Ligand SMILES: Nc1ncnc2c1ncn2[C@@H]1O[C@H](COP(=O)(O)OP(=O)(O)O)[C@@H](O)[C@H]1O
């Protein structure tokens with residue numbers, strides 16, 4: 060699904076959260092958004108999801124204006140948002156249940172996505188019996204099972220330890236290549252953006268806007284220490300005006 064944002068404006072009362080934001084995402088593209096805390100990343104995703112009213116401008120999905128939430132968009136949040144009283148399997152089945160899909164059919168479909176996220180054997184576990192990484196895998200499966208055309212991900216790996224996070228990035232790319240979804244992925248991590256994205260939207264703050272859109276022209280699978288990966292990372296860091304020391308502690 061292709062996405063077009065034209066001159067987006069978002070005001071909360073008299074506070075301007077987002078101003079003059081325009082960009083395009085091609086069908087099947089993986090785009091990351093980075094920017095300082097409070098620059099409007101979550102607000103932007105929520106507007107695309109139809110969860111937040113647009114004050115000005117427009118968002119088009121395959122040419123149609125966003126007015127409300129829809130099945131064509133899946134959302135994965137940073138916080139673990141599973142239902143604690145449902146097993147992994149039943150969490151993934153939730154959306155299908157709401158749609159009124161039959162028991163056997165939804166069981167089978169949920170199983171397919173549990174397999175896809177690498178959780179076969181964990182179907183009957185409850186969220187509290189799963190690690191953070193596994194809970195996010197369930198959340199991703201719960202989104203994908205509804206067959207969205209675009210996946211909106213708001214710092215989904217932000218709460219994971221570095222090693223789990225790297226693994227989840229590899230897994231997400233594997234799913235993306237298999238499912239051919241369009242992905243819009245918000246992250247705080249320049250490293251994560253360079254590893255994942257076809258293009259990275261760098262935002263500015265107060266009010267939130269776009270500083271630059273940087274293309275990552277590196278074949279996948281990417282090597283995190285590759286020369287071009289390093290070059291793009293440096294470019295993004297300087298755009299964010301964060302010194303290497305501040306970000307990586309060395
Ligand atoms: N419901 C709201 N009411 C008022 N201000 C809000 C609301 N939601 C977000 N904001 C403000 O809008 C700005 C952008 O917030 P947010 O989109 O959450 O930023 P980010 O996700 O980039 O950290 C912040 O200044 C925040 O305080």
Ligand SMILES: [Mg+2]
Pocket residue numbers: 100101102213
């Ligand atoms: Mg946010």
